Amino acid sequence: MKRSGFPRTYDLIWEAVRLVPRGKVASYGEIAREAGLPRQARLVGYALHALPDSSGVPWHRVINAQGKISFPPESVAFRTQCRLLRKEGITVNRGAIDMRKFGWLRQQE
DNA sequence: AACGTGACAAGGC
DNA sequence: AGCCTTGCCACGT
Numbered sequence: 001m002k003r004s005g006f007p008r009t010y011d012l013i014w015e016a017v018r019l020v021p022r023g024k025v026a027s028y029g030e031i032a033r034e035a036g037l038p039r040q041a042r043l044v045g046y047a048l049h050a051l052p053d054s055s056g057v058p059w060h061r062v063i064n065a066q067g068k069i070s071f072p073p074e075s076v077a078f079r080t081q082c083r084l085l086r087k088e089g090i091t092v093n094r095g096a097i098d099m100r101k102f103g104w105l106r107q108q109e
Numbered sequence: 110a111a112c113g114t115g116a117c118a119a120g121g122c
Numbered sequence: 123a124g125c126c127t128t129g130c131c132a133c134g135t
Contacts, residue, residue, distance in 0.1 A: 009132075028117050040130055041117040047132090049116060062116080070116040077116075 012036060013047040020061040023088045024101050027065045045070065060084040067102060069095040 016035040020026045026034075028041035037043060048059045060081045064070045071078035073095055082092050091098045 029119095032117085037131095039118080042115065042129090043117085043131060045116040046114095047116095050133090059116085064116080065118055081116090 010047040013044050014057050017057050025061045025063050063097055067097050067099050
């Protein structure tokens, strides 16, 4: 990543990710909207990839619109994300997240 | 400065 | 249900 000074779009995205409460997840698209960048879900993935480790941003709560983890199933990142989610009480099987935990605003439960 | 590449999404077949 | 296309836009070559 590259910090060049003024408000980068990544900051907006990271800020939005911080809003996702423990025990809930949100999609890349939702994060993009919340960050004021509608239809730029792709950018969210890019921004998370550029995230420094010690940021405290709950990146693991962001999953794709199909309700699944967007990492190759056997990757280290995939397993890490599973572990972090389960630690928050979210059930994950084969990368699929319990949809009842989806969305942190306008909850459907 | 153009071009390909992404932890995506939505729509068409 | 899959697979392909298009929209998107910051980054590294």
